[in-house]
Every structure is written in structure tokens, then in C-alpha cells.
Amino acid sequence: MPLTSGFFDPKERERHFISHGSDFGALDAAEYEQMADAFLGEPKPPHVTECVRKLGDVLRFDPATDTFGVLDAGGLIRTFFKPVPCSSVVPESKRLALREAGRCHRHPNNLLYFKSVCARW
16 A cells, blocks of 8 residues: 555656666566655655655655655655766766756765755745
């Protein structure tokens, strides 16, 4: 039984799976959603960092696995992925392509990325 309300709709779930499913070795969109549901819906383990934004979004980051997820105030999964610091990507041509595509972030590590995202709104 799901712990969250899942993704907004099947198209959104599929889009996120295509972008991030390989981060977790998910075989299909349903498995990817189950992983996101467990990460965001189960009680927070002690080693996982969590913040709640003013409008009620819950953000979680697991520094052991670099897993990041957002659950909105209504229980919908907004995203679930493993962030990538642009500085860790080599060669530079690949780094620039990922940066332009929004597939890596400008922070030196993922914990600082998490803290920055938590501070929004």
C-alpha cells in the first residue's frame, strides 16, 4: 500500500523515471515510484536530513546514498533523484553540457545543494 499519493499522474511518473530511474536501478516507472514512495513516505531514518518548507513541502536527503526527494504538502511526490555537483563531472565538455541541461548543480557537494534548496520559499 502506498505511503504517499505518488506522482501527479502517469505521465509525470514516466518522465521522472526516464530522467532518474537509472540512478536507482529501477526497472520500470512503477518500481521507481515505489522507491520514491518508501524514501519519502516511511519514517525518516536518523541519518537522513529533512526540512519542511513554509508551504509544507518535505525535502529529504540521504548523505550515505546521495538520494534526494521532495514530497509536497498534499502528499504528492515532486521529485526523487541523486543530485550531481557539476564540479564532479569530467571532462569539461560533458560538465558544460550537463550544466546547460540542468542535470548538475553549482554547489560543491550535495549536502550544500540540499541546504540551498531547503532555503527556497
